[in-house]
Amino acid sequence: MATQAGAPPSVGIVDRWQAARLPLPGWFPWLAGRLLAGFGTVLAVSAIVYLATLALPSDPARVILGPEATDKAVAILREQLGLNRPIAVQYVDWLRHVAVGDFGNSLDSNVPAFGLVIERLGNSIALMIFVLLVTAPAAFLLGVAMAVKRDSRFDRTAMTLLIGFKAVPPFAIAVALILLFSTGPLAILPAVSILDPSLSPFAQPLYLVLPATTLLLLVLPFLTRLIRASLTETLEADYIAAARLRGLPERRIVWRHAVPNALPPVIQGFAMATRMVLGGALIVEVVFSYPGIGSALNAAIETRDIPVVQAIALLTAIAVVFINLVADFATVLLTPRLRTTTRPRLRSGTGARLRLRAGGA
Amino acid sequence: MIAPLLLDRRGLLATAGMTGLGLLAGCGGARAPQAGVDEGKPRRGGRLRIGTIEPTQAGNLDAHKPVGAGIIRGWAIYSKLWEWTKACEPTGALAESTEIAPDGQSVVIRLHQGLEFHHGKTVSAEDLVYSIRRISDPQLASPYAGLVAAVNRDTIETLDPRTVRLHAHPGKGLVALMDTWISFGGIVPTDYDPVHNVVGCGPFRLKSFKPGQRSTFTRFENYFKPGQPYVDELEIIEFKDQTARAYALQSGQIDLADLVPVEQAQLLRRSPGVKVVTSPTNNVQSLDMNVLHPALSDVRVRQALRLLADRPDLVKRALHGEGTTGNDLYSPHDPTYDHDIAQRAHDPDKAKWLLAQAGHPSLALTITANAAGAPAALVFAEQARKSGLDLKVERLDAASFAVPAPPGRAITTGGIPARGFLASALHYDAPDAIINRTNFHDPRFGALINAALSQPDVEKRKPLVHEAQHIQHDRGSLLIWGFTHVRAAARDTIGGLVAEKTQFGGWRVDEFWRKDA
Numbered sequence: 024m025a026t027q028a029g030a031p032p033s034v035g036i037v038d039r040w041q042a043a044r045l046p047l048p049g050w051f052p053w054l055a056g057r058l059l060a061g062f063g064t065v066l067a068v069s070a071i072v073y074l075a076t077l078a079l080p081s082d083p084a085r086v087i088l089g090p091e092a093t094d095k096a097v098a099i100l101r102e103q104l105g106l107n108r109p110i111a112v113q114y115v116d117w118l119r120h121v122a123v124g125d126f127g128n129s130l131d132s133n134v135p136a137f138g139l140v141i142e143r144l145g146n147s148i149a150l151m152i153f154v155l156l157v158t159a160p161a162a163f164l165l166g167v168a169m170a171v172k173r174d175s176r177f178d179r180t181a182m183t184l185l186i187g188f189k190a191v192p193p194f195a196i197a198v199a200l201i202l203l204f205s206t207g208p209l210a211i212l213p214a215v216s217i218l219d220p221s222l223s224p225f226a227q228p229l230y231l232v233l234p235a236t237t238l239l240l241l242v243l244p245f246l247t248r249l250i251r252a253s254l255t256e257t258l259e260a261d262y263i264a265a266a267r268l269r270g271l272p273e274r275r276i277v278w279r280h281a282v283p284n285a286l287p288p289v290i291q292g293f294a295m296a297t298r299m300v301l302g303g304a305l306i307v308e309v310v311f312s313y314p315g316i317g318s319a320l321n322a323a324i325e326t327r328d329i330p331v332v333q334a335i336a337l338l339t340a341i342a343v344v345f346i347n348l349v350a351d352f353a354t355v356l357l358t359p360r361l362r363t364t365t366r367p368r369l370r371s372g373t374g375a376r377l378r379l380r381a382g383g384a
Numbered sequence: 385m386i387a388p389l390l391l392d393r394r395g396l397l398a399t400a401g402m403t404g405l406g407l408l409a410g411c412g413g414a415r416a417p418q419a420g421v422d423e424g425k426p427r428r429g430g431r432l433r434i435g436t437i438e439p440t441q442a443g444n445l446d447a448h449k450p451v452g453a454g455i456i457r458g459w460a461i462y463s464k465l466w467e468w469t470k471a472c473e474p475t476g477a478l479a480e481s482t483e484i485a486p487d488g489q490s491v492v493i494r495l496h497q498g499l500e501f502h503h504g505k506t507v508s509a510e511d512l513v514y515s516i517r518r519i520s521d522p523q524l525a526s527p528y529a530g531l532v533a534a535v536n537r538d539t540i541e542t543l544d545p546r547t548v549r550l551h552a553h554p555g556k557g558l559v560a561l562m563d564t565w566i567s568f569g570g571i572v573p574t575d576y577d578p579v580h581n582v583v584g585c586g587p588f589r590l591k592s593f594k595p596g597q598r599s600t601f602t603r604f605e606n607y608f609k610p611g612q613p614y615v616d617e618l619e620i621i622e623f624k625d626q627t628a629r630a631y632a633l634q635s636g637q638i639d640l641a642d643l644v645p646v647e648q649a650q651l652l653r654r655s656p657g658v659k660v661v662t663s664p665t666n667n668v669q670s671l672d673m674n675v676l677h678p679a680l681s682d683v684r685v686r687q688a689l690r691l692l693a694d695r696p697d698l699v700k701r702a703l704h705g706e707g708t709t710g711n712d713l714y715s716p717h718d719p720t721y722d723h724d725i726a727q728r729a730h731d732p733d734k735a736k737w738l739l740a741q742a743g744h745p746s747l748a749l750t751i752t753a754n755a756a757g758a759p760a761a762l763v764f765a766e767q768a769r770k771s772g773l774d775l776k777v778e779r780l781d782a783a784s785f786a787v788p789a790p791p792g793r794a795i796t797t798g799g800i801p802a803r804g805f806l807a808s809a810l811h812y813d814a815p816d817a818i819i820n821r822t823n824f825h826d827p828r829f830g831a832l833i834n835a836a837l838s839q840p841d842v843e844k845r846k847p848l849v850h851e852a853q854h855i856q857h858d859r860g861s862l863l864i865w866g867f868t869h870v871r872a873a874a875r876d877t878i879g880g881l882v883a884e885k886t887q888f889g890g891w892r893v894d895e896f897w898r899k900d901a
Contacts, residue, residue, distance in 0.1 A: 089527045091531075092529075092818075093529065206631055214635040215631055309628065325440035325781065
């Protein structure tokens with residue numbers, strides 16, 4: 024669009040930063056774009072979940088009131104809940120309320136949906152932190168050791184164990200842990216994690232041990248093998264061979280040159296593991312009665328509790344988008360080639376490309 | 385529709401008992417023999433932790449529309465006009481007397497003196513009027529309003545500060561009122577609010593409520609039963625999974641578990657420190673035949689299906705032997721039940737003949753089942769297949785199952801807890817049944833039920849009920865193949881849990897006590 028004579032030309036945020044002589048990182052426009060895309064993703068997820076929940080067979084009013092309610096009572100409740108309005112109107116109305124922080128009340132429990140969900144999400148995040156605090160260093164150290172001693176007896180034994188844990192269903196691990204540490208002769212841990220809602224999960228660490236161990240055994244094989252593969256590939260790169268030829272100590276080669284370059288795909292894997300723990304912990308929540316977000320979502324869908332389903336979908340989508348963003352951002356910062364470009368190419372498949380190029384990036 | 389029964393809290397806690405109401409003053413029912421050893425004198429103190437199963441609905445705190453785990457919370461917070469004896473007979477609780485008029489058209493209810501709500505207000509007739517008007521308020525949309533639909537909410541009389549008279553709608557009778565109003569008839573004060581002023585006159589005051597997790601309660605010192613409840617604090621902890629709850633009981637994280645499935649009962653019986661109490665009940669197990677279905681509109685087809693049912697085999701396989709066989713009639717404990725009607729036998733040959741007569745020698749039908757009813761549906765389908773019938777089983781989740789059945793649906797699994805005959809009819813097949821899933825409407829049967837609902841005299845009611853039961857047996861729409869036992873489990877340190885006829889002893893939170901207190 025042409026500018027009018029005498030009017031200042033339109034300038035973008037990048038130009039203004041540069042005009043103010045503030046150094047703007049090259050990746051800044053990418054980050055802003057990712058934030059906008061993340062916002063769009065969250066909105067799209069909320070709309071899809073809303074439609075999907077209403078598309079389920081059955082009527083929320085009937086589900087809430089149960090089979091003994093008369094049709095007249097169900098019709099009145101439908102009217103009171105506004106379920107007779109067009110779906111688009113219901114969704115826009117929901118969005119309008121969410122914009123001012125009102126997520127509505129749970130249809131099932133008649134308590135604010137946000138309060139109910141945020142507490143469950145807090146419990147899930149606490150469990151996730153607990154798991155990752157242990158898993159990350161364990162997987163990292165084990166993966167590095169296996170890569171450095173690849174094809175040794177230690178590597179083969181560790182790999183066999185990891186594949187074994189990966190092959191066992193999580194519920195079987197959970198049950199085995201309960202039998203071993205709770206109801207068997209070695210009764211030293213609580214069998215189920217019935218947290219006291221008035222206390223922080225971190226104030227009740229004993230309740231976290233068994234669910235966290237189950238998740239650890241679920242995530243550890245994946246992360247460890249990823250780290251091992253990435254580092255193995257890096258250790259075979261030409262510049263590592265050159266370093267060895269120059270006589271650098273192996274320890275220095277591994278920790279100063281190989282490990283940092285093997286990190287980007289590991290970060291993506293770590294983000295994936297985080298999402299697994301956050302969203303895929305339902306089996307653990309059920310087996311241990313852990314009050315997390317997964318079982319809350321499951322129950323809300325079963326009861327067609329739309330405000331709770333929507334609140335969980337929205338908050339979970341925000342959490343997943345945030346985790347992805349942090350992982351991508353960290354990858355960009357740790358990869359010089361990406362750090363210095365204005366258009367970092369971080370789409371699906373990036374992890375594979377990065378892994379291939381890990382040695383020469 | 386009829387509530388699914390197996391492990392369904394809503395169903396199991398719904399009203400039950402005998403319909404021999406008549407003139408009931410004091411309502412002192414006969415006591416059933418109690419199972420178990422003498423546990424000694426109850427001790428006071430300590431905390432009781434009840435683990436309850438509710439896979440989906442966390443429920444609310446509303447006295448008049450409790451769902452899911454809200455039902456057991458309701459027993460802790462709210463007291464009712466009546467409650468059940470262990471023989472499943474209605475007996476007075478807050479009501480000092482209940483007097484039904486000879487024509488069954490009105491009932492006078494008198495409250496005990498000196499009753500008190502948790503916030504100190506005296507329980508009065510105005511609270512009683514408020515409570516019945518609230519549960520029957522169309523705008524509240526209580527799922528249980530249909531159970532008190534016979535009461536005319538606009539003509540309630542207050543006779544004195546403790547006494548009210550309820551009138552029936554024209555043509556209705558109130559004989560079954562006590563049976564239908566017990567579970568969800570919590571008496572609340574006129575300033576009641578189910579969110580901000582959760583007040584009743586039950587054995588415990590609400591302390592905290594975390595939906596889907598746990599609720600905590602403290603003892604109400606002015607509870608109307610002297611010396612009760614026995615424990616100082618009560619926790620109701622919600623579980624989504626039976627196995628997790630069993631582990632919690634074994635490891636001592638909870639003290640009591642209700643509605644224990646038969647598979648886990650075997651395991652828990654072998655667990656040290658855990659006892660399992662089995663209550664033989666008359667909880668109905670049925671296959672409900674929709675008479676609007678083209679084939680099932682023919683009584684010969686319905687009778688053939690009844691003859692195809694091998695009932696002992698159904699009890700053995702679907703209930704793991706923990707139940708008794710049925711005769712296509714509900715409420716065998718009712719004093720008006722006709723025990724002279726012969727038990728229907730398994731007769732596949734006669735069934736085939738009837739089907740041939742009806743023009744359906746190779747009939748194909750679908751049984752729609754929920755999770756609880758699926759085992760019985762599968763067993764029955766297998767039994768029927770031997771006689772050439774093609775019965776498919778369609779399993780639905782709880783939400784989809786709760787929707788009113790489409791006219792084309794043939795058979796659904798069903799069941800209700802043990803109620804008196806008239807209360808059961810008001811659920812199943814009476815003219816004013818709240819959920820008539822089978823669409824059975826027989827003019828003579830309807831007239832007999834309406835007459836019985838207005839006849840408080842048991843002896844005069846008997847011939848009416850007997851004729852109605854003959855109609856049900858000869859041309860009805862229910863295949864009632866059995867009645868199930870109900871199990872509860874507790875740590876050995878818990879006293880007060882005994883076998884009884886009310887399906888679920890876990891509701892007696894005012895009777896449990898700790899031996900280690």
